[in-house]
Amino acid sequence: MNLETSSENLYNNADSFAxxxxxxxxDCDLGNNKDIKIDEKIEIAFEKIKNHPFLISNPIQSKNVARFRIKLLGLA
Incomplete structure (x- = not known):
């Protein structure tokens, strides 16, 4: 996923970030790799969306949203 070439609108809010x-x-397809910790997987995903306005302006909240999404959707 490349936000630079994405045609979607990006907003500085948690919904857009989620x-x-x-x-x-x-896109990371890391679900089966048990050797990588959740925080490492989050950082890999964050690298793919590093230019998202919510991630830039709210890095701590972004990590909380990411953990919530992982738990909510059973992605771990």
Whole structure:
């Protein structure tokens, strides 16, 4: 996932971030790798969406949203 070439609108809010994070997490395809810790997987996904305005302005909240999405959707 490359936000630079994405045609979707990006907003500085948690909903927009959650949608971008879900796509980046799915794009990483790390679900079966048990050697990588959740925080490491989150950082890999964040690298894919590093230019998202919510991630830039709210890095701590972004990590909380990411953990919530992982738990909510059973992605771990």
């Amino acid at each position: 949608m971008a994070f879900d796509a980046a997490w799915k």
